[in-house]
Each structure stands twice: as structure tokens, then as C-alpha cells.
Amino acid sequence: MENIILEMRGITKTFPGVKALDSVNLKVREGEIHALVGENGAGKSTLMKVLSGVYPFGSYDGDILFNGETVAFSGITDSEEKGIIIIHQELALVPLLSIAENLFLGNENVENGVINWPKTYARTQTLLEMVGLKESPSTLLGQLGVGKQQLVEIAKALAKDVKLLILDEPTSALQENDSAKLLDLLLEFKAQGISSILITHKLNEISRVADSITVIRDGASVSTLDCHAQSISEEDIIRDMVGRDMANRYPQRESHLGKILMEVSSWNVWHPEALDRQMIHDIAFNVRAGEIVGIAGLMGSGRTELAMSLFGQSYGKNIQGEVRLRGESADLSSVPKAIKSGLAYVTEDRKELGLILEETIQINTTLANLDRVSSRGVINENIERQVSEDYRQALNIRTPSVFQKVMNLSGGNQQKVVLSKWLYSQPDVLILDEPTRGIDVGAKFEIYNIINQLADDGKGVVMISSEMPELLGMCDRIYVMNEGRFVGELDQADASQEKIMSMIVKA
Incomplete structure (x- = not known):
């Protein structure tokens, strides 16, 4: 028994x-x-x-x-x-x-x-x-x-x-x-x-x-x-x-790459407190319109530090290097300037850094672009409500209404609210840091479809993930990172988990 x-x-x-x-x-x-x-x-x-x-x-x-x-x-x-x-x-x-x-x-x-x-x-x-x-x-x-x-x-x-x-x-x-x-x-x-x-x-x-x-x-x-x-x-x-069969874990996409949207060159970043400790070493990469570019690497390799330093210098000191967006040198010295330049960043920690959990979906959706829903410093709640409702339907956020507090949503739906916030900022390049962490396979598939749609709409996407199958299933190219440096680059056709790990180990 x-x-x-x-x-x-x-x-x-x-x-x-x-x-x-x-x-x-x-x-x-x-x-x-x-x-x-x-x-x-x-x-x-x-x-x-x-x-x-x-x-x-x-x-x-x-x-x-x-x-x-x-x-x-x-x-x-x-x-x-x-x-x-x-x-x-x-x-x-x-x-x-x-x-x-x-x-x-x-x-x-x-x-x-x-x-x-x-x-x-x-x-x-x-x-x-x-x-x-x-x-x-x-x-x-x-x-x-x-x-x-x-x-x-x-x-x-x-x-x-x-x-x-x-x-x-x-x-x-x-x-x-x-x-x-x-x-x-x-x-x-x-x-x-x-x-x-x-x-x-x-x-x-x-x-x-x-x-x-x-x-x-x-x-x-x-x-x-x-x-x-x-x-x-x-x-x-x-x-x-x-409740249904899923033939493919990653949705199919036909890539149509355009011109270079973002180009980073000679990017160096030092630790914000230990100023003698360099975190990012001479990074150079680019992202084209309609392209999903992955960044692979172990935890601690510098992926998040790189992303945050690019997004308005949210991380690091003595940052050096150049970023060109749409062919012109971009001023990314603050978060508002980065957003205005056409850059968005979905943080890996949605609860601490991506959302105001005690506020509603409506308020969270428009946070990154309040100018579009306000006049003379006063928010038009009717416009804000319509904007958030449009994204609720477009991204299939499962909730009775946009007045629901974000803290009461599941992880996958919280992630969709974060994506809504940054999509409303109308970026040209979207950096996604662990976009599917802590969410289930069904919600992941929906997030993947949203990412593919962004690429189909001509956006550039940078995708950081600790799950190598995710990068292999979604990205057109993958940069491999180790100890603050890029140690390799692979096209989708040549990429494999073995090649990525080999580059990391040999670095």
C-alpha cells in the first residue's frame, strides 16, 4: 500500500x-x-x-x-x-x-x-x-x-x-x-x-x-x-x-532584414562603486531592422550590465564608446534621452524594476510615454484608459479590466504589461533581458509571437536569455559573452548549444 x-x-x-x-x-x-x-x-x-x-x-x-x-x-x-x-x-x-x-x-x-x-x-x-x-x-x-x-x-x-x-x-x-x-x-x-x-x-x-x-x-x-x-x-x-498540442515550442518566422538600426562600438564600462574594476570590455555589435539578435552567456558574464549601461547609463561609471541609432550618433546619457532616441529596455526583474505592482494596468502601460496621454502636465485618463485597453486586447493580457492591480496578475501577464509599457514608447530597438523568466510554456509562446511581430514590423530586437534553446529557436544571430567581453558570434544556421558553450569555455 x-x-x-x-x-x-x-x-x-x-x-x-x-x-x-x-x-x-x-x-x-x-x-x-x-x-x-x-x-x-x-x-x-x-x-x-x-x-x-x-x-x-x-x-x-x-x-x-x-x-x-x-x-x-x-x-x-x-x-x-x-x-x-x-x-x-x-x-x-x-x-x-x-x-x-x-x-x-x-x-x-x-x-x-x-x-x-x-x-x-x-x-x-x-x-x-x-x-x-x-x-x-x-x-x-x-x-x-x-x-x-x-x-x-x-x-x-x-x-x-x-x-x-x-x-x-x-x-x-x-x-x-x-x-x-x-x-x-x-x-x-x-x-x-x-x-x-x-x-x-x-x-x-x-x-x-x-x-x-x-x-x-x-x-x-x-x-x-x-x-x-x-x-x-x-x-x-x-x-x-x-489544453492543446503545441507542434513547435518556437513560432516560425521568415526573416526580412533591413538596414542597421543600432551600432555599438568600443563600449567600455566600469563598476559603479569599485572604479578600478572594468565590467564591459570593448564591446562592438549591431542590430538590423527586422532582426532578433541574441546575447548568450552564463550569469555574471556581463549581459545585464551591458544592457543597462546602454539604456541611459543605468549601470556603471566612466562609460566610454559610441552608439549610433539610424546612422546618427545617439545621446544615451540618461533614461529619458535613451527613450527619446528610440531605445527601450525590458528588465530581467519585472517586479522590482519593471512595474509598479500596487498600481493598475492602465497606469503602468503609459509610464514610459506620459507625454502622449497628457496635456500641460495633466493626464487625460480617458486616453490613458483607451491606450491600455488597446494593448490589453492586442497582447491578450488575461484580466477582467485595465483597472486590475498588476500585483494580482500572473507572471506571464505581468510580463505582457511590461512589454505594453515599452511598446507604447514607440522604440526602434527593444532590449529584452530574460523576457520569459518565470513564466509557463503557454505564456512563453505568446511572448515569442509578440517578439516576432516586433521584428516583422521592422523593429530591432536584442534578446538576452539564459536558456540557450530559446536563443537558438528565436534569434537570427547570437553573440556569445564571457567576463564582460564578446567571445564569438554565430548565425542561426551555424549556432548550437555545444558551439556556444565551447566559446565560453575557451575564452
Whole structure:
């Protein structure tokens, strides 16, 4: 008989006017890795918030059984006491505190009202060894890279005697090596009898580690797949996620390249604080009308620093070099000047830098070009509403109205709002930094279609992505970047993952 550690039966959760979950069922076996997949907005995060007590007992219908016992959590503390620990996509860590302080924040080793620091540091050392970190417990968290911070978050879960570990998009901000280490760690936990629920949009990760898969679509559980009992392809998962077959992951496009729209030459950038540290070295590249140009490279290679330095010198000091737009030298010394010159930049961090989450779709859509919806410094809300409605329909932003706050949208729809904002600025060249990070395969396909339409309309597109198949499937040319330098250039016909990695390794 199966040893079920978690069973969620008929979970239904309703918000005003919206049924977020509709009789969802989920079973997780003891000591297995269970993948939970679905499009953005399908209900995955809502289901996990019900499980953890963020949405307390009484605010939903249905039953939750943990280790065979019916549970009714009134808050996240209750679920953690049972050993259910969630690691969210946005890490809940404090950069200015040490690793040890972060691991036991809210869970301190206290004796007679005083923290026992020797015990805390000793326990931290043990936990760090368990997750493969060699750093000192006294190391400030802010000194670690994102991959190591993710491991600290997992060590924090282990400190709470975890029995069921839930990871929400744990590798979305990691490069391949760090992602592989994290997945290996999950397999080690599995061997120790710890169960895991893995929420991810990266289907190759599911294929590598998952024992079972539950697919959620439109708030309902549509299938549960046993990876050991049957052969499961990525196409099978995608079909269940989106409710239709997707013959091609990347839409077809026939390229029609025009004149050079943007040309960058001798571009050099120094670190904004460590002024003796050069970040970008003598970069030169160009983008033609109707062309999608990719920039490949590992995290830390300088891709984002390059993009931000070009966009109004948003990053860096002592910036040198020339940018020509439409054949003329462009003044990109500030963000307003860059926008006026015809350059736009979709940041990799849409929540922190791309959107005002507390504001509506209507307000976010026009932020980059307020002059077009205002007169004498006063915004015409009727025009603004019509503009945002036009983009809502054109980009298929799934929302009841443009008065919806952006924070309430799924990741894919948030990304479409960011694209709307920059399309309304009427750019000639659009720089896209990780345009599909953290969004599902169905929403990705819609974003790809928007990018292709931009190229068909004669725009120049620069696409930065950590997913090499994405670059290979979308770009006409790919520049390869390593340690702040371009180390290679490949046409679409010649490009492959092996050639890109070879250029990086040999640089």
C-alpha cells in the first residue's frame, strides 16, 4: 500500500468573482519528488498557500491530510510545526545578516531569554555541510551569489526539521551549474526520506528528478502522472498544461532584414562603486531592422550590465564608446534621452524594476510615454484608459479590466504589461533581458509571437536569455559573452548549444 504523506481532497478556493481552485486533488508519497506544473495563474501558488496556512482553515473548502491526520492550519507557523516548509521564488533572507542569523531568524536557539551563539554557529555549520556549502556561518548573506543563497534557504528549512519541502521555481534565477547542484540536493533528500513538491516551468528538470507529476489547468487538477509507470514526454505535459498540442515550442518566422538600426562600438564600462574594476570590455555589435539578435552567456558574464549601461547609463561609471541609432550618433546619457532616441529596455526583474505592482494596468502601460496621454502636465485618463485597453486586447493580457492591480496578475501577464509599457514608447530597438523568466510554456509562446511581430514590423530586437534553446529557436544571430567581453558570434544556421558553450569555455 502506498505511504501517502500528503493528501489534499477537493480543495476549492474562491476570491470575489473568481474561483481560483476548483476541487483540486493532490497526493504526495513519502520520500518522493512530486512536480506541480501548470500555466501562470493556473492555481499552483494558491494551492500551496492553502496547504501552508497562508490561506487559513475556513477560507477554503476541502480537506488536507498530513501523515494520515486531518489538519486545519490557521497560519504558516502551524504548518511549519508539522514539518511543511515552503521556499518561495523570492527568497525570504536578510542580506545584512550573517548566514547563521538568517538560518535561525524567528527560530532562535534561546536559553533563559538569551541566544546561545556557540550552539547556533555549530548547528549552522552542520546544516551548511548538509547542503554542500563551505562558507563560514558568520559570512554576511549579501556576499553570496543567488545560487548559494538558495542553498541557505534550503538549510533554513532543514533547521526546522522538514518533512515536506515545497520549492516554488527554485532555479528560475540560477545558471545551469547551480541548478544542477540544487536538483542533486533534492535527490539526496529523497534518499533520506524527505518528500518534495517542485513547482517549475523547466520541463527538463521535471524529467530529471520527478517521480510523479500533477498538472493544474484553470484552477483544476487535470492529470496525475507516474513517471516510473509510464513514459512521459514533454509534449504530454505541455498538452495537459495548455489544453492543446503545441507542434513547435518556437513560432516560425521568415526573416526580412533591413538596414542597421543600432551600432555599438568600443563600449567600455566600469563598476559603479569599485572604479578600478572594468565590467564591459570593448564591446562592438549591431542590430538590423527586422532582426532578433541574441546575447548568450552564463550569469555574471556581463549581459545585464551591458544592457543597462546602454539604456541611459543605468549601470556603471566612466562609460566610454559610441552608439549610433539610424546612422546618427545617439545621446544615451540618461533614461529619458535613451527613450527619446528610440531605445527601450525590458528588465530581467519585472517586479522590482519593471512595474509598479500596487498600481493598475492602465497606469503602468503609459509610464514610459506620459507625454502622449497628457496635456500641460495633466493626464487625460480617458486616453490613458483607451491606450491600455488597446494593448490589453492586442497582447491578450488575461484580466477582467485595465483597472486590475498588476500585483494580482500572473507572471506571464505581468510580463505582457511590461512589454505594453515599452511598446507604447514607440522604440526602434527593444532590449529584452530574460523576457520569459518565470513564466509557463503557454505564456512563453505568446511572448515569442509578440517578439516576432516586433521584428516583422521592422523593429530591432536584442534578446538576452539564459536558456540557450530559446536563443537558438528565436534569434537570427547570437553573440556569445564571457567576463564582460564578446567571445564569438554565430548565425542561426551555424549556432548550437555545444558551439556556444565551447566559446565560453575557451575564452
